[in-house]
Amino acid sequence: MSDPFVVVGGDAAGLSAASKCRRTDPERDVVVFEKGEWISYAHCGTPYFVKGEVDRLEDLLSLSPEAAEERGIDLRRGHEVVAVDTDAETVTVDAGGTTFEQPYGDLLVATGARAVSDPIEGATLDGVFTLHGLDHAAAIRAYLTPPDEFDVAALGGGDALNEPEVERYGGMTSPETVAVVGAGYVGVEMAEAFDAWDLDVHLFQRSERPVPGFGEAVGDAVTEHLRESGVTLHLGEEVVRLDGEAGHVDRVVCESGSELAVDAALVGIGIRPNTELLDDTPVELGASGAVATDAHGRTSVDGVYAAGDVAEMPHTVTGTATWDPLGLPANRAGRAIGATVGGDPTPVGSVAGTAMVKAFDLECGRTGLLDHDRAREAGFDPVSETITAGSRSGYYPGAAETTVTLTADRDTGRLLGGSIVGADRAAIRIDTLATALGGEMTVAELERQDLGYAPPFSPVWDPVLVAAKVLN
């Protein structure tokens, strides 16, 4: 094997890169090392697997190991890359006890991120979970299933599933009260999943609104809707400790001193990029702590690339490096790097932080710069307007209020960001705003876009256009 393209991490960024490289240059050797057993899986679907809407774990896989190998990828599951030597151009691989050196021609670090639970004490107690991967999702669903109904084979996943851990949870008494710590998008999605199992759900968030990255209008709407849906919100409450007896969680303790008896907790307070592999290398990290990359995903060291949740990317609005770990940018950057190392130099593009979340029957979307402080730091003079308009013609059944917030630069009128919330296909409308950001449109230009109109889908003036009219 000469000059191989070596990929560390076998999910969104890593396998997109490996597949694209093989398609671009079918002669190039491509080796993917994945430390776990799962490859090409959808983290994003795991809350819906826990909820029970997605039946089996294999439903969350997009590429099987066999299909990856048919593409000519040398896929090594259960192989952890433990060191990188950028002078020798080798990686050290731990294959379950035996180690070996693998030379590379080009190297992609696509190691993703991990869920964090620090600084909360007690996160290792039984009954406390994070959600980052299919084994976590399986363990949570096992824990929710009454022991006499539990059947590990029904979860699916075949030999990739960590069965002993999942079976341990399947044998435990099912919980009645759960604390979800952190009301970001994972916390909100998991509140809905736990509610579907008839648990008494308590959602803790240290700021005054849930989904803080989506802005005030979305946060207020989500607050009201979660309460209507039966979730107890503890806003402005910072969880500092999880207590338990006999190794099992039984209490949540907040900084304010308030406590709640629980028998399960889901900690969803954030993620951290898996950069440790590069600690002893000259590869530079950016200010966010993720790997600094250029427009083609190259790091500061020749022949070493990084993509996905482990890497920074240029921000669509500011043009400066940002860390917005999301699924599409990971896939897109991986694919671009695969093309580049295959001989077709392709930029990774930019990231606007375009995100959507479903909170029970409410849909939310956000993109770009919403926060005025962040916009000012980037040199803009931000101004925002929030409007509420119907999602369809008023006379057509199913119309629902849709609230749109737009933020623009006062001097130039350039659109900087926006958010949307509503019950009728609100989230997907964020793509209009994301496209406008990508095109560096002003609010006036957005207002003049020729969006579709027919009563079942939209009023004559789509809520996005109404917002642009008001802000312009």
Ligand code: FAD
């Ligand atoms: P990952 O998917 O984390 O894959 C990294 C892989 O690298 C892992 O398989 C890991 O085992 C492997 N690895 C790590 N270190 C090593 C090593 N040293 N050696 C070998 N292998 C290694 N994004 C959205 O855009 N929309 C959503 O709705 C959404 N929902 C989400 C819901 C949840 C619960 C979670 C956790 C994430 C969600 N995301 C969502 C984020 C999205 O899943 C990630 O942005 C995306 O998976 C990142 O892909 P990646 O390849 O960079 O990293």
